[in-house]
Amino acid sequence: MNVTTDFNERTVEYEQLLNDFKAILKKNALKFTIQREVILETLYNSDEHLTPESLHHLIQEKFPDLKTGIATVYRTLSLLEESNMVTSLSFGTQGKKYELGAKNHHDHMICTECGTITEFVDEQIEVRQHAIANELGFKMSDHSMQIYGTCKTCQNKQLQ
Amino acid sequence: MNVTTDFNERTVEYEQLLNDFKAILKKNALKFTIQREVILETLYNSDEHLTPESLHHLIQEKFPDLKTGIATVYRTLSLLEESNMVTSLSFGTQGKKYELGAKNHHDHMICTECGTITEFVDEQIEVRQHAIANELGFKMSDHSMQIYGTCKTCQNKQLQ
DNA sequence: GTCGCTGCAAAGTCTTTGCAGAGAG
DNA sequence: CTCTCTGCAAAGACTTTGCAGCGAC
DSSP states (O other): OOOOOHHHHHHHHHHHHHHHHHHHHHHTTOOOOHHHHHHHHHHHHOOSOBOHHHHHHHHHHHOTTSOOOHHHHHHHHHHHHHTTSEEEEEOSSSOEEEEETTSOOOEEEEETTTOOEEEEOOHHHHHHHHHHHHHTTOEEEEEEEEEEEEOHHHHHHHTO | OOOOOHHHHHHHHHHHHHHHHHHHHHHTTOOOOHHHHHHHHHHHHOOSOBOHHHHHHHHHHHOTTSOOOHHHHHHHHHHHHHTTSEEEEEOSSSOEEEEETTSOOOEEEEETTTOOEEEEOOHHHHHHHHHHHHHTTOEEEEEEEEEEEEOHHHHTTSOO
């Protein structure tokens, strides 16, 4: 069966993640600090891709007593990225956005007329992507795919 | 038959590109300058994805008399991107890389460590994309796909 | 001639780094 | 205790912008 409560699922998943992080730190003689935990937790609790700046903001809101510096956010994100726990993506004009590698990925189908975005995941494409990465000697961490077109609604409008 | 000399093919293709560029400039009451031509030509003659800086270097090597400024390179790349003649890709820590949009369709595999970009085309994925668009009732016009990961060389540098 | 374009340098952004005190192991 | 981390501020890296003269049309 695949029935779980969100609460338990997320908690267990987060504990797992935290343990992974601690293991990596230990292995590299690095220290487990409150700042590092807060950064991981905030990344975990966010559903969006975060920029270092937005992550910093979130942390300042949620943990105002802990005056976490932006430099620490950058340093921790680099650390997490090096150890493959987060992935960074660059969209559009500025900066990088980070997300936990453990999260589900989905792709986007974007209507160029009305801007509607439909999310989808296609197993065949996912499989091929891994295969291609393999062929090219890459260790794939993430992908991003957008299909642009016209949605049904807008196609009907065009027929008028 | 599909046999042509590289020379003629590239020349004709480049003339086409140049005319497109001129048309766009004219339409927007912008001027056709030597700098703009040199930038387009250098982009055309490069097989790699270029950063503004590497493009600037190439131009300085090839056209030392024309002391093209880096600012002009940035300005022209923005112009070309706005008018859809070049595409930009972002990666890793460093900035954006540009390529001419007129080149053959391909997707990108990007190393998030060193920024290496490998191009590929996978027929299965192309087919699936059309199928998905169909299933979702979209009339597909374009797509863009990037696979992010770590190339063989950089995998060795990672923390465990 | 007009008005956009260019190079230069200065100003912005975003990110990294040096340092001295704080804190994990 | 030792040695890494942290916040701060300064330094870097990359990109954009203001300006005065230049050049396409």
